[in-house]
Amino acid sequence: MSFLDKIFGKNSNKPKFEPYTVDTEFGKFTMEYYMAKPLHAYTGVINYPEAKELDGINVEIECDSEDTFEMEKGLALLRKVIRERNIWIEKARQYAAEMFLCDDREGMVKIYGGPDHENSFVTVEEFKALLYPASIDISPDGNICFDLDGDYNGNNIFQDNGLAVEFDEEGNIIS
DSSP: OOHHHHHHTTTOSSOOOOOOEEEETTEEEEEEEETTEEEEEEEEEEOOTTOSSTTOEEEEEEOSOTTOOOOHHHHHHHHHHHHTHHHHHHHHHHHHHHHTBOSSSTTEEEEEOOTTOSEEEEEHHHHHHHEEEEEEEEOTTSOEEEEEEEEETTEETTTTOOEEEEEOTTSOBOO
8 A cells, every 4th residue: 555545545444434324115315414414304216206307306304303313204294295296286386377477468377488489478277287396395394395397398497497386284385
């Protein structure tokens, strides 16, 4: 072993850092870290039939508290969301459509139509059909945030930003 290898730890006996993971019925969730410090939140990718991506959507579940690495409350909320996903996603889509309704065009939603058509207009139902869930975040206080995305004529209607719709644990929209 060279002098530099000794200094920089190549082939060192120091154990390799392994992130903490939990297997659930939805798949594997891995603790998020900053350097080697845990951030008290797990991330994973779950199967979600309405997702655009074939491998599913990203889910972040914060720990029940900063005193524990447990995520029982968050998993219970995720089970509820998955079981009632049609209701939750419809509420999120409807809320998003109402946010973008045009004042001067009744029943139409203004969206980004791409570089050739800066603004395009679609019906509320067309707009809702364009939206799909991109991720779900669950906080320890019971709030659930759906990040929605959408495409129109090959262009991202939120110009690569997405739209967040936040619910309380009962399914009421907060923002």
